[in-house]
Amino acid sequence: MKLVLFDCDGTLVDSGELIHETMRRTFLHFGKPEPGFADTKAIIGLTLDIAIARMQGKPHADDEAMEMMAYYKSLFSTVRTELDYHDPLFPGIADLLDAIGLREDLLIGAVTGKSRRGLNTIFETHSFGRYFVVSRTADDCPSKPHPAMVTECCDETGIAASDTLVIGDAIYDMQMAKAAGTKAIGVSWGYASTGELEHAVADAIVHHPSEILNHLA
Incomplete structure (x- = not known):
């Protein structure tokens, strides 16, 4: 048996536009300089409090970052509705999940910086939640690259880290996988460059x- 753990944003779905617009409005609301899309892409995958702090050059999430995170969360659904955004799957993802979802030698899980509610929304929108037997979100574990998301999924399924693959688009996914002792597969269609993934x-x-x-195989 193998355990295959997928990141969500930038790996399964293209949510960059939605995340950036919500982040942009959040920063402007708090009187901060407007971030560029590249600034937002660089933090996708981290939990929100740490992401917001890092975008401002802060080493840790402080009280202001927590306030901004709360505002971001309150705004997210509104922005989704205004943009009529449905987090499109990257081309080929649906076929991949259909191909591996029924294999008896594989268990599939998700490890994501999204909230539990956000991940459930993705599952409901695209109707592939049935394939995922385990998941960890920002509500459950410390932010990537801490290995807890992966190690807890391994423990829950009884699959060893050596038989686990982490698939993601961010350097934080690669670092998390290495910290947990699993294989790390980077995808080039997400928000980090190939060079950044190689460096990770x-x-x-x-x-x-x-x-x-x-x-x-």
């Missing part, structure tokens, strides 16, 4: 979801 010591980088099947 990804074991492999794939350029289309179908290539992930080669690592699940």
Whole structure:
């Protein structure tokens, strides 16, 4: 048996526009300089409090970052409705999940900086939650690159870290995987560059979801 753990934003779904617009409005509301899309992309994958702090050059989430996080959360659904945004799947993801979802030798899980509510929304929107037997979110564990999301999924399923793959688009996913002792597969269609993933010591980088099947033999 193998355990395959997917990041969500930037790996399964393209939520960058929604995240950035909500972050942009949050920063302006608090009188902060307007962040560029590159600034937002760089923190996607982290939990919100740490992401907001890091965008301001702060080493830790302080009280202001917590206030901004609360405002961001209160605004997120409004922005989604205004943009009529449905977090589109990246091309090939639906076929990949259908291909591996019924395999008896694989268990599938999610490890994401999204909230539990946010992950459930993605599952409901795209109707693939049935494939995921385990998940950890920002509501459950410390922020990536802390390994807890991965190690807790391994413990819950009884699958060893050596038989686990973490698939993600961010350097934090690669660092989390390495800290947990699992294989790290970077995807090039997300928000980090191939060079950044290589620097984060990804074991492999794939350029289309179908290539992930080669690592699940």
